Amino acid sequence: MNQTQIDGNVIDRCKRGDVRAFRELYNAYAAAMYNICLRMTGNVSDAEDTLQEAFIQVHRNIGKLESNTSVTAWIKRIVVNHCLNNLRKKKVYFEEVEEVEVAEEPGIDEDSFTWTVSAVKSAIHGLPQGYRTVLNLYLFEEYSHREIAEMMGITESTVKTQYMRAKEKVRQIVKQQNLIR
Amino acid sequence: MPDNFESFIQQHRDAFEGPGPSPRVWEALEKELGGSRKGKVVQLLSKNWFKAAVIAVLLVNAAVLFYMTRHKQHQQELANILPEMQDAKLYYTSRINEKLELINAYPANQLGLDSAARQELQLRNDTYKTLENELKNNPGNERIRGAMIRYYQLKLDLLDKILEELQDKHAAPTHLKKRYEAEI
Numbered sequence: 001m002n003q004t005q006i007d008g009n010v011i012d013r014c015k016r017g018d019v020r021a022f023r024e025l026y027n028a029y030a031a032a033m034y035n036i037c038l039r040m041t042g043n044v045s046d047a048e049d050t051l052q053e054a055f056i057q058v059h060r061n062i063g064k065l066e067s068n069t070s071v072t073a074w075i076k077r078i079v080v081n082h083c084l085n086n087l088r089k090k091k092v093y094f095e096e097v098e099e100v101e102v103a104e105e106p107g108i109d110e111d112s113f114t115w116t117v118s119a120v121k122s123a124i125h126g127l128p129q130g131y132r133t134v135l136n137l138y139l140f141e142e143y144s145h146r147e148i149a150e151m152m153g154i155t156e157s158t159v160k161t162q163y164m165r166a167k168e169k170v171r172q173i174v175k176q177q178n179l180i181r
Numbered sequence: 182m183p184d185n186f187e188s189f190i191q192q193h194r195d196a197f198e199g200p201g202p203s204p205r206v207w208e209a210l211e212k213e214l215g216g217s218r219k220g221k222v223v224q225l226l227s228k229n230w231f232k233a234a235v236i237a238v239l240l241v242n243a244a245v246l247f248y249m250t251r252h253k254q255h256q257q258e259l260a261n262i263l264p265e266m267q268d269a270k271l272y273y274t275s276r277i278n279e280k281l282e283l284i285n286a287y288p289a290n291q292l293g294l295d296s297a298a299r300q301e302l303q304l305r306n307d308t309y310k311t312l313e314n315e316l317k318n319n320p321g322n323e324r325i326r327g328a329m330i331r332y333y334q335l336k337l338d339l340l341d342k343i344l345e346e347l348q349d350k351h352a353a354p355t356h357l358k359k360r361y362e363a364e365i
Contacts, residue, residue, distance in 0.1 A: 019214055026210065031201030038199065048206050056213050063351075115189040117196040139190050140197065167186055 006071050014062045022059055033079045039136045040083035042125060054082040084151060087129060113178040123173035131166035138163055266326060273333035277304045280340035291351045
């Protein structure tokens, strides 16, 4: 995610209820946050709805944002929490995904296929929701396993296991895609 | 150490970012913020609640004044005859003045009260002056003394509620933050 610089003055104006300042804030962060939502929810409609809800939350709570807090990290946390809450509302139980999954697959020789962005995107999109969430939060949003465990309400070891399995699954899917071509 | 997959993601990180959301998100958001402007209307209504409270105080005082005008007695100086009333006056007026100072530190647009309502918030408004005069004229009258204390208490309650609401809705003016904390 590109580092977005927002003038402290914009935040102060947002805190005073200035809608134009809030639009500046939104414009600065919308694309990056939308991409998080899109990766987490997996579809445009849910991503946009989640983004909207998250920014309403940002607007409501901006008065509580302390000057020494990173605006980017604060907004990102709100967005990610909204994504997770929406997934929970859709009855995605993160803990259960581990149980549903079959035994570990044999290791795949990575020299035998080629990584491409589109293949990886497609493979991640095809992951079970729990795996996808963990993988996205770790690889793309750069949260630690412990932070992810806290946010998702599961144990750190479950996060690590799901992440390893998610990676393995992506490798399998990308390899299959290579073979099809 | 990152494996091939993780390295690939790190190297191509930007390629995984797509374009931003459609304009309809901001449009919907703006409507919602309009909704929070509705919230501001509600906020204003609640400020009208302040006004209603001010009016309530006035009505109570008007009733007291009406009663007092029918019971004029001796004309004596308050401090000489009723030292305990003087103590109560000192106590309440200092607390009320502290609250007024905190409230007046907010910009007028945040306070959301017109000049007449702001004037009514002041301690020494016309009602108070009349009440004080009546008390001087009737220092021994228990009802008038009770009415004066009630006036102080109502005013203090009202100012407390206004301050609570202001503190909930707006950041405290920086130079008064420490005093707020002390107040809380």
